[in-house]
Amino acid sequence: MGSEKRCPDCGVPLEALKLRTGDGFTLQIHTNEPRPGLLGGLGMKETLTPTAHVCPECGLTRLYVEEDD
């Protein structure tokens, strides 16, 4: 789909992992107002769920907000 994330240091694909707290709750990002750019393009949801992308080589972790479908 052309959306594969890669580690900028290692160049290997990042593994997508769901982020949860120790209590089992999913982390959420709350947006206060519509804004241009990525968040606007995602539909200006008020609650967003970040997905952690982890590099299997060096452990770099990045958070991306993606649409659930």
Ligand SMILES: [Zn+2]
């Ligand atoms: Zn890496």
